[in-house]
Amino acid sequence: xxxxxxxxxxxxxxxxxxxxxxxxxNVFLASFKLFAGIYGHSAAMVSDAVHSASDVVGTTLVIIGxxxxxxxxxxxxxYGHERMECIISILLANILVIVGCGIGYSGIVKIMHPSNxxxxxxxPLIAAIISIAVKEGLYWYTIxxxxxxxxxxxxxxxxxxxxxxxxxxxxxxxxxxxxxGYPVFDPIASVIIAVFIVKVxxxxxxxxxxxxxxxxxPDEVNDKLRAEVLSxxxxxxxxxxxxxxxxxxxxxxxxxxxxxxxTLFEAHKTAEEVHHLLxxxxxxxxxxMVHVNPDEEIIHx
Numbered sequence: 047x048x049x050x051x052x053x054x055x056x057x058x059x060x061x062x063x064x065x066x067x068x069x070x071x072n073v074f075l076a077s078f079k080l081f082a083g084i085y086g087h088s089a090a091m092v093s094d095a096v097h098s099a100s101d102v103v104g105t106t107l108v109i110i111g112x113x114x115x116x117x118x119x120x121x122x123x124x125y126g127h128e129r130m131e132c133i134i135s136i137l138l139a140n141i142l143v144i145v146g147c148g149i150g151y152s153g154i155v156k157i158m159h160p161s162n163x164x165x166x167x168x169x170p171l172i173a174a175i176i177s178i179a180v181k182e183g184l185y186w187y188t189i190x191x192x193x194x195x196x197x198x199x200x201x202x203x204x205x206x207x208x209x210x211x212x213x214x215x216x217x218x219x220x221x222x223x224x225x226x227g228y229p230v231f232d233p234i235a236s237v238i239i240a241v242f243i244v245k246v247x248x249x250x251x252x253x254x255x256x257x258x259x260x261x262x263x264p265d266e267v268n269d270k271l272r273a274e275v276l277s278x279x280x281x282x283x284x285x286x287x288x289x290x291x292x293x294x295x296x297x298x299x300x301x302x303x304x305x306x307x308x309t310l311f312e313a314h315k316t317a318e319e320v321h322h323l324l325x326x327x328x329x330x331x332x333x334x335m336v337h338v339n340p341d342e343e344i345i346h347x
Contacts, residue, residue, distance in 0.1 A: 064191045068184060069102055075176075075181070076096075078173055079091055085169060088170035093236040094213050097243060104203055111131045138202050140251075142209070142250070150241070152236060153234065153236030153239075156236070163233065174218035181210045181211035181214060202250045262289050271324060274324055284300060284301070284303075295332035296330055297333050298331055301338075302339065303339045304316060314338075317336040
């Protein structure tokens with residue numbers, strides 16, 4: 047148990063480090079793309095800049111979520127605060143929906159009035175290429191860290207980076223098309239960017255809600271837990287194994303059948319072995335409850 051307590055500050059440090067890198071890169075990108083979009087006459091690039099600015103807001107929320115979710119359990123919250131990270135992810139999803147709808151609306155308005163569209167200069171094209179490279183790099187940097195500490199908010203932030211890379215690809219295509227003689231391609235790219243943003247928001251929201259409503263763990267996780275329980279000497283079979291996701295952690299409730307003639311001390315010792323084995327081999331388990339049922343056939347004999 048002490049080992050788990052030491053991990054939390056480490057997880058928090060990882061989130062802070064990744065978030066700091068993300069904020070610095072996004073502030074630079076948002077400023078550069080906004081400048082390129084305004085002075086290069088590209089609606090797609092301005093939309094892309096707004097998306098990058100929303101990344102800064104999202105990363106700030108991730109930092110707040112890290113602080114709140116890592117608070118120790120207290121009298122009012124005996125099960126801890128891990129679900130605060132899920133709440134932050136839901137807020138991030140809502141921000142993405144608002145940003146996406148705003149960008150989409152602006153693009154549709156310009157498509158409906160093509161005579162007002164100005165052909166972009168070369169500057170937004172360069173900005174789009176730089177953005178694609180930086181944002182894809184940030185995606186891989188963040189998703190690796192998210193998987194390492196099993197952080198839902200960092201995973202949401204990673205996909206936010208990738209959605210920005212996709213939007214920059216849309217900007218690149220739209221700006222290039224506009225410069226090749228099809229000005230309407232630029233606002234069309236804005237609408238495509240909006241669709242990507244909203245899609246990512248829906249994915250983040252759906253995954254986070256699964257963790258909020260106590261959805262069971264994937265089959266491979268449950269199968270691994272069953273194998274570990276049955277590996278303990280004295281366990282005859284598993285009567286019930288239930289798991290539920292709790293933010294980035296999981297709860298496990300397992301009922302095992304043992305020899306009914308064993309003393310209470312002996313049965314308790316085996317149950318403790320099961321408990322410690324599961325928590326030792328699965329660092330994301332927040333709590334494990336083991337219940338012992340006696341083998342009634344042995345008792346009757």
